[in-house]
Amino acid sequence: MPKSKVREKVARKRKVAAEITPEIIEAKVESPKWLVPVMLASxxxxxxxxxxxxxxxxxxxxxxxxxxxxxxxxxxxxxxFSLATRWR
Structure with missing residues (x-):
């Protein structure tokens, strides 16, 4: 029995997502070191x-x-509170 075209599309999407995901993980943004102490002090x-x-x-x-x-x-x-919204 032949495979449906829907399965092929899903497989391609998963392959593309797997290739893109490591780049997104590497691009994590961290908050500056001064943010948490200034936020708590405020x-x-x-x-x-x-x-x-x-x-x-x-x-x-x-x-x-x-x-x-x-x-x-x-x-x-x-x-x-405004500084807390920028905390990552």
């Missing part, structure tokens, strides 16, 4: 900033800006 700095703001009854870390200290703290956390 998360921690934002968290510490917000905790200090609450513990000091909204008068510190920067006394003159009041409740905007929350925005500064969440800004640091946001920078940490």
């Amino acid at each position: 998360f921690l700095l934002g968290l510490i900033w917000i905790v200090i703001f609450y513990l000091s009854s909204t008068s510190y870390p920067i006394p003159g800006i009041g409740a905007w200290n929350m925005l500064v703290g969440f800004g640091f956390v946001g920078v940490g």
Whole structure:
């Protein structure tokens, strides 16, 4: 019984995929060495900033800006999240 043409097409696709796959594996992109420490530092700095703001009854870390200290703290956390999306 003759083989169907569909099987031949599948076999060709698998052969081409096997030839291309090693090139794709070699092209892995790694994140820079500084990314993880800066990301973690940003998360921690934002968290510490917000905790200090609450513990000091909204008068510190920067006394003159009041409740905007929350925005500064969440800004640091946001920078940490944006760096986390680039981590490979």
